[in-house]
Amino acid sequence: MTKIYYFSGTGNSFWTAKKIMQSICEINHSDKCRLFNIGVEEQNEKILIEANTVVLVFPCYAYGMPLAVKRFVKKAVFKTPYVVSLVTFGSNPRGTLGALKRILDKKEIHKLFFALIPSVENYTAMFGSPKPELIKRRLQLQEETTKDAAVDIIERNENTVSTFTPFSSMVSGLFSLGVKIFYKHYKLSDKCDGCGICGQICPVSAITMKEKRPVFSSKCEHCQGCVNICPLRAIQFGRVKFGSPGYCRPGVQIEDLSGNLHNNQCFN
C-alpha cells in the first residue's frame, strides 16, 4: 500500500500527488494507492501511518513548511520503511526540505527520499498575478519533475538534504507569527454572492459562512486558495486587487480541492 498525503491551496501539490498516484498504479498493478488530505488528517488526535511507501506532498511557505503539515508530521507515527517528501514551490524553497528532514530524523524510518517540484507561484497577494508565459513554463517544469519523482519512488531511491538552514528557519518562524493574524486582514468586496466555494476548498476548514458571507478563522494557513479560486474574485489580501486574475492549477477542479472528499479515494 502506498499512502500519499497532500496539502494544497491552489492545486499544484494536489496535481503532483495525483500524478504520482497514477504513475505508481500504472507501473505496479498490485500496489494499492490512497490519497489523504493533510488538513483533514492533522485534526485526528492520533495519527498512525502503516504503509509500504508514504509520500508527503505540500507547498513551500516562506522557506518552510505550512504549519498544518508540520503539526501532522510531528504527530504521525510512521510504520513504514520508506518516506518520500515532495515540495512544490514558486521561485526558491530554500530550507523547506531541511526543516522536514529535521522532524523525520526523529522518527524511525530507514529510507528517505526528497525532491523539489518547481510550480507556478500562487502567492498573488505578494507577487501579483502570474503572467501566462511564466505559467506555461512552470507547468511544464512541474510535469517533468513530477515524472522524475515518480520514477525515483518506483525505484525506491534514497537521498538526503542539509538540515542546516538558519536563515530559512528565521524567515519561516516570522511567517508562523504572521499567520496567527493574517486571517483578520482578508477583505471582501460587495460582489461576493455567498456561494461558499471559498469554504469548500479551504484545506483546513478555516472559513465558515455566516449570513452568506465568509468568516475567516485563526485556523487559516494563508494558503491563498480562497483569494485565487473565488469565482467572482471578491476576496482580497495584500497586493491582490479585486477582480485581478487568480491562479488554480489547470486540470484541478474545485471538487478536487474540497478536501474531505478525498480521503476515500482508492486506486487498484
Ligand SMILES: Cc1cc2nc3c(=O)[nH]c(=O)nc-3n(C[C@H](O)[C@H](O)[C@H](O)COP(=O)(O)O)c2cc1C
Ligand atoms: C504564504 C505563501 C508563501 C510562499 N512562500 C514561498 C517561498 O518562500 N518560496 C517559494 O518558492 N514559493 C513560495 N510560495 C509559493 C508556493 O509554494 C507554490 O506556488 C506552491 O506550488 C503552491 O502549492 P499549492 O497550489 O498546492 O497550494 C508561497 C506561497 C504562499 C501562499
